Amino acid sequence: MRSKLPDAASSRKMxxxxxxxxxLASIWLCSSIAADASGSSSETTMHTNNWAVLVxxxxxxxxxxxxxxxxxxxRTVKRLGIPDERIILMLADDMACNSxxxxxxxxxxxxxxxxxxxxxxxxxxxxGYEVTVENFLRVLTGRHESAVPRSKRLLSDEGSHILLYxxxxxxDEFLKFQDSEELQSHDLADAVKQMKEKHRFKELLxxxxxxxxxxxxxxxxxxGVLAIASSMKGENSYSHHLDSDVGVSVxxxxxxxxxxxxxxxxMYDNAxxxxxxxSYDPNLLMSNAYYRTDLYQRNLQEVPVTNFFxxxxxxxxxxxxxxxxxxxxxxxxxxxxxxxxxxxxxRRSILTDMTKAECPFxxxxxxxxxxxxxxxxxxxxxxxxxxxxxxxxxxxxWLST
Amino acid sequence: xxxxxxxxxxxxxEQQKNHGGGGGFTRWxxxxxxxxxxxxxxxxxxxxxxxxxxxxxxxxxxxxxEGYWLKQSSMSPYAGSMYHxxxxxxxxxxxxxxxxxxxxxxVANAELKGSLVTFYADLISGILIRATGWKLxxxxxxxxxxxxxxxxxxxxxxLSSGDIAALVYLWNPFTIVAxxxxxxxxxxxxxxxxxxxxxxxGIAPLxxxxxxxxxxxxxxxxxxxxxxxxLLGYGPDAPPSKLFRSKENGKVGDDTSSQDIxxxxxxxxxxxxxxxxxxxxxxxxxxxxxxxxxxLQEMFQRTYGFILTVEDLxxxxxxxxxxxxxxxxxxxxxxxxxxxxxILFMILPLAIRLKHRPCFLAFVYIAISSMLKSYxxxxxxALYLGLLGLFLDELADMQFSFFLFCGYVGVSLLSPVMHNxxxxxxxxxANFYYATAMAYACFQIVLVVESVSxxxxxxxxxxxxxxxxxxx
Numbered sequence: 006m007r008s009k010l011p012d013a014a015s016s017r018k019m020x021x022x023x024x025x026x027x028x029l030a031s032i033w034l035c036s037s038i039a040a041d042a043s044g045s046s047s048e049t050t051m052h053t054n055n056w057a058v059l060v061x062x063x064x065x066x067x068x069x070x071x072x073x074x075x076x077x078x079x080r081t082v083k084r085l086g087i088p089d090e091r092i093i094l095m096l097a098d099d100m101a102c103n104s105x106x107x108x109x110x111x112x113x114x115x116x117x118x119x120x121x122x123x124x125x126x127x128x129x130x131x132x133g134y135e136v137t138v139e140n141f142l143r144v145l146t147g148r149h150e151s152a153v154p155r156s157k158r159l160l161s162d163e164g165s166h167i168l169l170y171x172x173x174x175x176x177d178e179f180l181k182f183q184d185s186e187e188l189q190s191h192d193l194a195d196a197v198k199q200m201k202e203k204h205r206f207k208e209l210l211x212x213x214x215x216x217x218x219x220x221x222x223x224x225x226x227x228x229g230v231l232a233i234a235s236s237m238k239g240e241n242s243y244s245h246h247l248d249s250d251v252g253v254s255v256x257x258x259x260x261x262x263x264x265x266x267x268x269x270x271x272m273y274d275n276a277x278x279x280x281x282x283x284s285y286d287p288n289l290l291m292s293n294a295y296y297r298t299d300l301y302q303r304n305l306q307e308v309p310v311t312n313f314f315x316x317x318x319x320x321x322x323x324x325x326x327x328x329x330x331x332x333x334x335x336x337x338x339x340x341x342x343x344x345x346x347x348x349x350x351x352r353r354s355i356l357t358d359m360t361k362a363e364c365p366f367x368x369x370x371x372x373x374x375x376x377x378x379x380x381x382x383x384x385x386x387x388x389x390x391x392x393x394x395x396x397x398x399x400x401x402x403w404l405s406t
Numbered sequence: 407x408x409x410x411x412x413x414x415x416x417x418x419x420e421q422q423k424n425h426g427g428g429g430g431f432t433r434w435x436x437x438x439x440x441x442x443x444x445x446x447x448x449x450x451x452x453x454x455x456x457x458x459x460x461x462x463x464x465x466x467x468x469x470x471x472e473g474y475w476l477k478q479s480s481m482s483p484y485a486g487s488m489y490h491x492x493x494x495x496x497x498x499x500x501x502x503x504x505x506x507x508x509x510x511x512x513v514a515n516a517e518l519k520g521s522l523v524t525f526y527a528d529l530i531s532g533i534l535i536r537a538t539g540w541k542l543x544x545x546x547x548x549x550x551x552x553x554x555x556x557x558x559x560x561x562x563x564x565l566s567s568g569d570i571a572a573l574v575y576l577w578n579p580f581t582i583v584a585x586x587x588x589x590x591x592x593x594x595x596x597x598x599x600x601x602x603x604x605x606x607x608g609i610a611p612l613x614x615x616x617x618x619x620x621x622x623x624x625x626x627x628x629x630x631x632x633x634x635x636x637l638l639g640y641g642p643d644a645p646p647s648k649l650f651r652s653k654e655n656g657k658v659g660d661d662t663s664s665q666d667i668x669x670x671x672x673x674x675x676x677x678x679x680x681x682x683x684x685x686x687x688x689x690x691x692x693x694x695x696x697x698x699x700x701x702l703q704e705m706f707q708r709t710y711g712f713i714l715t716v717e718d719l720x721x722x723x724x725x726x727x728x729x730x731x732x733x734x735x736x737x738x739x740x741x742x743x744x745x746x747x748x749i750l751f752m753i754l755p756l757a758i759r760l761k762h763r764p765c766f767l768a769f770v771y772i773a774i775s776s777m778l779k780s781y782x783x784x785x786x787x788a789l790y791l792g793l794l795g796l797f798l799d800e801l802a803d804m805q806f807s808f809f810l811f812c813g814y815v816g817v818s819l820l821s822p823v824m825h826n827x828x829x830x831x832x833x834x835x836a837n838f839y840y841a842t843a844m845a846y847a848c849f850q851i852v853l854v855v856e857s858v859s860x861x862x863x864x865x866x867x868x869x870x871x872x873x874x875x876x877x878x
Contacts, residue, residue, distance in 0.1 A: 374697075387497050387695040394615075394687075401611035401680070 050207055053164030055316040057082045057092045060141060062173030062182045064097035064133075069253040070244050072100045073114040074172045074214060074260040076122035081267045082168065085315030089128045093144055093159055097183060098132040107251060114256040114264070116248040130157050138186045145169075145196040147205060163204035168212065168313040172260065175215030177238060178223060194224035201227040208301070210313040214259045216241040219295040231301040233282060235259030236292035243291045258290050272315055279305035431536075431569040438576035439529065445586045446521040454587030458825065462781035463490055463718045464624060465589035467503065474500030482700035484708040487717070492623050493695040493705060494688070495590060499523060524585040527592040531792075532572045534596075534603045539568015539796050541606045542765060545642040546799065553649055553872050567798050575792030579818070584785040591785025594623045598789060601630060602768055605637035610673055613638065614680035622688055625713045626775040629749065631681075632757050633771065636764035638677050639669040643763040643797075645868045715742065716780045721839060723821060724782040725847050728840045749778050759862075766800075766861055769793040770854060777850045787814075787850075794857065804860040806852060813849040817842055 059082070061075035079094055101110050101123045112123040131140055143149050144159050161167055174181040178190040193211075200206055211232040213221055218234030225232065235242040235257070244254035245261040256264075266284050270276055282305065285294035298305060311317050454460050455467055463469065473489025474496050476482065483489050483496055502523060543566050565573070575581055584591050597620035604612030613634050620627035693702045712718070719727045726745060733741050752774050760767040769790055776786030794801070821842040827834030 383694055383698060384497065387494070387691055390687075390691045390694070391494060391497060398611065398615055402609050405609055405611055405676070 050163050052166060052207055052312070053162070054091060055087050055166045055168070055313065056159060056161045056206075057087050057168040057170070057314075058095075058144060058159060059092065060095045060136070060169075060171045060173075061097060062136065062171060062180060062188075064099055064136075064183050066100065066103055066105050067253055068097075068173070069100050069112075069251065070114075070256050071172045071174075072096055072098070073112055073122060073255050074257050075170070076112055076127065077114045077256070077260060077264050078170050079127065080120075080122055081264060082314055083126070084272075085267070085270070085311060086272050087314075087316040089126075090156070091316070092128070093130050093157070094128065095131040095136045095141065095144075096129050097136055098129055105252070113248065113251065114261075116246060116250065116255060118250075128156075134183070136183055138182050138188045138192070141182070141188065142192065142196050145205075146199045147203065159205070161205050163207060165206050166208045166210070166313050167206045168210050170212045170214075172214040172257065175213070175221065176217050178220045180213070180215060180221060190221045191224045193221060194226065197225060197227050197230060201229065208312070212263075214242060214257050218242065219297075222297050225297070225300060228300050228302070231278070231296070231298060231305075233294065233296035235290065235294055237295045240292040259285070259292075259294065262286075262289060267310075267314065270310070272311065272317055275309040275311070277306050278308045278310055278313075281310055431565055431573065434573050435532065435576060438532075438573070442525055442528070442582060442585060445582065446525060448586075454583055455589070457587065457822065458720065458722050459784045459821065460583060460587035460589050462589075462722050462783045463720070464713065464781050465591045465594075465783050465785065467499070467588040467590065470496065470499055470590065471503035474503055477699070480699060482696070482704065484700060484704055487708070487712075490709055490712045491590065492709065493692050495593070495623065497695060499590070499593075521586060521588060524588060524590075524592040527596040528576065528581060528585050531592070531596045531599045532576045534599045535575050535792055535796065536568045536572035538599070538603045538606050538765070539566060539571045541568075541603075542642050542796055543567055543799070545644060549644040553645065553868070554875060555868065555871055567796055570798055571792055571795030574795035575788070578788050578791055580784045580791065581788035584783070584788055587784075589783055589785055590623070591783055591788070594620060594627075595785055595789045597623065598627050598630065598772070599792075601627070601634060602637075602765060602793075605634040606642045606765060608638060608641075608673065610638060610676040611680045611684075614677055615684050618681060618684040618688055622692075624779075625710050626749070626779050627772075629753055629771050629775065630768055632753060633764040633768035635674050635677065636757070636761055636767065638673040639671070640762065640764065643765045646762045646865055649869055649872050713780050714746065718781070721825070721836070722781055722783065723843050723846055724779065725777075725840075725843055726780055728836060728843070745778060749775050756858075760858070762865075763861065765793075766797055766857075769797070770858060773850060773854045773857075777847055777854075794853075797857070797861070800864045801857055801860050803863065804856050806856055810849060810853050810856070813845070813852075817846045817849060821846065 057079075059075050059079050061071045063071040075094070075096060079092065082092060083089070100106060101112050108118075110123060111121045114120065114122060131144075143153075144157070147159060149158055159167075171180060180188040180193075182188055197209065197211075200209070207229060209227075209230045211222065211225075211230065212234075213232075214235040215221075217236060217238050217240065219237045222232040222234065236259075243258050245256045245258045246254065248255045262285060263281070266276075266281055282294070282296050287293050461468065469489045470491060473483035473491070476485055476489070477493075477496060477500070483493060489496070581592070597616045599616075601613050601616030601620055604610070604614075604616055617627065617631060617634055620630070689702070692705060696702060696705050716726055716730050719731050721727055729741065730738065753771070756767060756770055760770070772786075772793065773790045776782055776790060779786070821839070824834060824838040824842050828836060828839050
């Protein structure tokens with residue numbers, strides 16, 4: 006009798022506490038499932054490719070240096086390994102064949118004229134009046150009309166690292182496009198946010214070389230974005246030197262020192278981003294290079310510059326024929342160098358564990374298949390099979406007569 | 407017993423007598439071979455391999471070369487919807503399509519090598535038709551003798567029906583065009599004829615192998631399983647069993663053994679066992695062959711599925727392309743079913759009516775399927791016109807034979823002209839070409855109908871003759 010009441014009370018308490026625990030557990034489970042399902046955060050996807058979007062927003066002859074900036078960076082990015090298919094180059098493209106150009110079809114970024122940037126290998130995707138804010142935002146967000154060819158689209162996916170370089174004339178929270186339009190900082194932030202929602206990049210490096218460039222990043226909120234600008238609010242970005250032969254300034258300071266950093270590198274160097282960012286000397290730049298890392302989770306000292314400016318893939322040579330369509334059960338023969346290879350190995354081992362079958366028939370079939378893999382040349386097996394038909398036929402005919 | 411032995415000796419001596427006519431046969435056969443070799447060695451195959459009559463999506467050698475190249479480039483041979491044939495054919499004919507020079511003597515003219523394969527296929531087909539014809543004629547004579555209907559007039563003295571059939575097959579311009587124009591239909595025809603030969607001589611594994619390979623290469627010979635079963639069950643073509651039963655009832659106590667035709671299920675079972683074994687073997691070989699870059703399901707989808715769904719509507723001598731070019735998508739499946747079941751519906755009635763003549767039944771099936779198949783080519787009339795020669799004894803009274811002969815000649819001359827007018831000169835349109843295709847289909851229908859009716863008339867004549875003989 007006495008024991009009943011505390012039993013009832015305790016049982017009720019137990020029921021209540023278990024209900025609370027259950028509710029908490031379900032909430033935690035739901036949130037973890039949601040977190041897993043809510044698109045992969047940048048830690049869990051694999052870095053698969055690099056893209057570069059290089060934009061020169063000025064036209065007219067006296068903005069020669071902006072086109073030279075963009076072309077120099079284009080050349081650097083190509084030299085370090087990103088192919089033309091993954092570079093979107095937007096230029097006004099009216100310098101090289103301008104009637105004022107003393108060196109027709111040649112664009113230099115140094116007065117020693119050592120390097121012709123407008124060589125044989127320049128693929129401009131958007132030229133002349135196609136470089137508009139609308140096209141730029143369409144490129145970033147991927148919302149094109151159906152007739153736009155693939156070479157003009159940014160076909161990045163959730164494993165891409167994108168380098169976005171913009172140069173031209175800018176000001177407080179805006180960037181001037183072709184002397185007629187403006188790209189504002191919230192436009193850029195909106196576009197980046199859309200890109201993040203649509204999983205169009207894993208990491209994004211925005212590099213801007215204009216006056217008061219840092220204000221362009223004020224509205225950015227998306228994670229995984231790294232931004233560096235040539236000058237802060239209230240400062241101008243200056244050109245480096247004037248080429249008296251061509252008659253205009255040929256390169257900007259920020260880009261000049263960026264290029265100076267990269268000229269010493271080749272594809273396989275692993276100089277880090279922090280080294281790049283620390284290489285800018287405010288005295289030489291005559292402005293303060295500002296970089297913003299609050300949206301970027303990784304430590305800059307561990308990130309090699311080739312994660313954005315180049316494209317390095319480690320390949321393993323095999324003798325077997327190139328397989329256009331990868332098989333599910335054959336071991337991978339090419340490996341892509343990523344930041345965390347240990348994770349990939351563990352993921353691969355999980356996959357192979359999952360393909361072990363329980364049923365003996367499938368085990369026999371899979372063992373036959375693995376044996377056939379080792380046979381090497383399946384064609385000769387088929388030929389033997391075809392040749393064997395004839396004696397089997399002869400024997401069977403002889404047996405039945 | 408003794409009489410049976412003398413009968414065998416008599417038939418053997420008759421065969422040897424026919425060998426005198428066989429001298430004529432060998433002369434004509436050798437001439438056919440030489441003529442083919444001359445045509446094969448002509449440069450450029452006389453541009454026959456690009457004609458729509460010869461190269462359909464199923465039989466074109468260029469598509470086979472493309473499929474072989476795709477396979478060598480480590481891709482599925484069915485990628486891009488070029489090749490729609492068997493992967494085993496790729497392994498056999500594929501290496502022959504590659505141009506290679508051995509030392510300085512470019513013996514490896516690709517087209518030449520391919521032609522030689524079709525040449526040998528035709529040669530073996532001719533030999534097999536001849537052997538089938540001999541077997542059929544022997545059975546015919548035996549059955550007539552048992553009915554006491556055999557008289558000297560039935561002995562033609564010249565070439566036997568098997569020889570004539572083989573010569574028709576070898577000298578048929580359709581066969582020569584298919585051989586020189588490098589289509590794969592001579593290979594398919596070889597397997598069909600092998601099936602009929604194996605079934606007529608009662609060798610079940612051979613018949614099973616031929617049927618499995620013929621079905622594997624092109625889908626339509628699958629319906630030949632019924633004549634093959636009937637051939638193995640009942641034996642080769644014979645007059646209707648009513649005759650033998652009435653004869654038994656009429657004459658009691660006769661010496662000759664009763665030709666009681668019972669259906670031997672043992673041989674049919676033997677055939678089915680061998681069919682399943684060969685089909686498993688072929689499927690295993692195919693799956694090994696397509697394992698790397700493709701799958702068995704894709705193979706079936708691209709070969710049988712392509713044949714059944716008529717995906718390619720390029721013009722050919724058939725009647726389906728024009729029709730399916732204008733049918734609405736909503737009705738497309740319905741009309742596909744209509745066209746294919748047109749073949750299937752004919753199977754049962756013909757089988758019931760002609761079950762005592764399974765070889766002729768096979769001929770009728772082949773003729774019907776070549777009329778209604780999705781991509782007919784010039785190799786199909788090659789096959790059934792050759793087989794028609796096997797039944798010349800029975801079909802001697804066929805009506806409209808001259809009309810049909812002229813019709814075939816006319817269509818085969820007009821159809822390339824209309825094609826040229828339409829495609830190359832632009833002064834005609836598709837209706838011109840399709841009109842010749844429809845005329846060709848009409849002639850085929852007339853051929854089938856007339857041959858079946860004359861065969862049935864022949865059987866009725868035999869019945870009348872034996873009835874009159876019984877009354878005597």
